[in-house]
């Protein structure tokens with residue numbers, strides 16, 4: 029009945045170029061949903077840091093917890109879909125939850141709501157924190173819950189004879205994911221940078237969250253419009269409960285019959301045969317076989333998800349000047365979806381057919397193995413880039429050392445003699461950095477200062493001023509205020525972005541301007557000469573002393589690592605998504621999709637654990653460690669894959685149903701046995717549906 033219903037539905041539904049029209053609504057829905065998710069995610073850490081005023085550690089932890097939660101909730105969504113509501117209703121209900129969550133985030137970012145004194149900052153941070161946490165929880169529930177359902181629901185729209193089209197669908201589906209995420213990761217940071225507000229203008233996080241919220245509503249509406257065209261498989265009872273009970277019974281029964289007197293069975297699940305239907309046992313075997321194969325997979329995601337963390341940090345120590353275009357470190361991540369949009373069509377229409385033409389059978393599991401190797405190569409590239417960067421980094425004092433910097437404020441060179449060191453000549457307006465073991469004490473040389481102990485963060489430049497004049501000077505730029513600097517004293521460091529900066533130097537009512545260009549990640553001490561005359565050009569009266577060189581390794585060097593990780597993603601992830609669908613029994617498609625997504629969640633946890641425990645001092649060595657781990661895991665996976673036999677679940681299910689049907693016919697001719705069988709079958713819910721399906725099919 030089910031198969032016939034599906035065939036009827038598919039025959040009735042409109043077909044465009046061999047594809048069911050319903051697919052159009054599903055891919056547009058995915059495009060909008062991914063826009064919503066990645067758009068919101070792109071500004072989330074900044075929202076925590078600058079709106080909620082959390083420190084870096086708290087912001088990063090909550091961010092990663094949220095991402096991990098988004099990949100844990102698919103299990104919940106899949107269970108609800110496969111056992112209770114069906115995929116269609118699950119997608120609708122959870123999309124509403126999702127949209128409410130996005131709206132909650134947008135509202136939580138309106139500072140005016142609690143800004144009663146109208147000073148631009150919220151007065152009750154608790155309100156904003158609670159609302160945003162509720163919002164994030166609903167989003168995680170929604171995005172994760174619908175994720176396995178949408179992919180599986182799309183797969184359901186194809187008939188048995190449409191294998192090729194279904195494979196293409198999964199590729200197009202992946203393109204839509206990346207099209208949506210690419211657009212949103214470009215757009216939402218721009219929206220965030222706008223200023224908005226009712227009483228006072230602040231960075232517009234509410235707009236940056238509001239647009240993704242609107243897109244989620246669009247996703248829901250588009251999905252509902254397609255409603256009449258979908259094939260909607262009915263859920264077949266609480267299948268997960270049946271599966272758990274069946275596995276539990278098999279284990280218990282096996283344990284009860286552990287003595288040697290009982291003959292062994294082919295598979296440990298066969299110990300459930302006394303109580304459970306053979307079809308259900310066969311379906312569980314299919315799922316377990318695939319889940320077993322999933323065990324090594326989280327390692328791929330462990331490497332893949334470091335794009336957003338370690339690789340972005342690496343980019344902060346690099347030069348992002350691409351001529352007309354200046355790329356910020358976090359914008360480098362958009363290389364991934366851009367490459368996906370080019371690589372998926374190339375792979376599908378050129379590389380895979382070419383490999384097939386060469387007579388090679390490039391099976392899904394082989395593709396996934398190659399995908400893992402490519403990700404390992406990407407990390408080797410990252411390590412090589414890191415080695416280049418390390419060569420350009422300054423030497424900072426270790427915990428047992430101190431640093432002394434001497435600045436000659438005079439107009440002539442001076443000779444300096446430090447205890448236990450040779451005399452040195454220090455030219456005018458120059459800094460001499462001196463790293464010294466803590467046991468040598470210098471007294472009365474310089475007042476205590478908090479100097480830099482690492483490269484400036486996020487590709488910014490750390491700038492300070494030293495005032496060599498006899499009068500106090502006020503220094504400011506559009507982005508920073510250095511305050512009033514007393515005579516022969518220095519300001520604190522301020523962070524300045526790359527590009528041209530103009531500093532205004534002011535003393536009383538008089539002022540002058542000093543302009544200069546900055547690269548990425550440098551540090552300068554600007555020395556204001558005693559000869560400066562306000563009201564005239566002060567360009568020649570300020571000397572820039574370079575404390576830390578600007579980043580000199582170009583960000584373009586990250587492109588090879590992005591290329592390899594994305595090529596790996598196309599081979600691993602796009603293939604894995606389709607593999608999880610095609611190898612799942614009909615009643616557990618969403619569950620296996622959720623299993624696939626669960627490997628992503630585990631991968632994210634491994635990042636957190638390894639980063640915490642390993643504490644490898646050299647970043648390049650950590651990259652090499654991750655690459656080696658993935659190669660080791662890849663070898664294990666290829667051995668497991670070698671022993672995996674591909675199945676056609678529809679075919680197996682049909683054979684079982686046919687067999688059950690034949691047995692039924694036999695039983696009808698044997699008086700009394702049919703009743704016994706009926707009682708047995710009543711206890712297995714899914715059995716009936718399949719039985720009927722086979723009868724109609726035949």
Ligand SMILES: N[C@@H](Cc1ccc(O)cc1)C(=O)NCC(=O)O
Pocket residue numbers: 062066202205206209210213361362364365368597
């Ligand atoms: N390639 C990722 C999407 C992506 C986009 C932008 C980024 O900065 C990072 C990742 C992908 O396709 N993921 C699968 C998914 O379902 O989201």
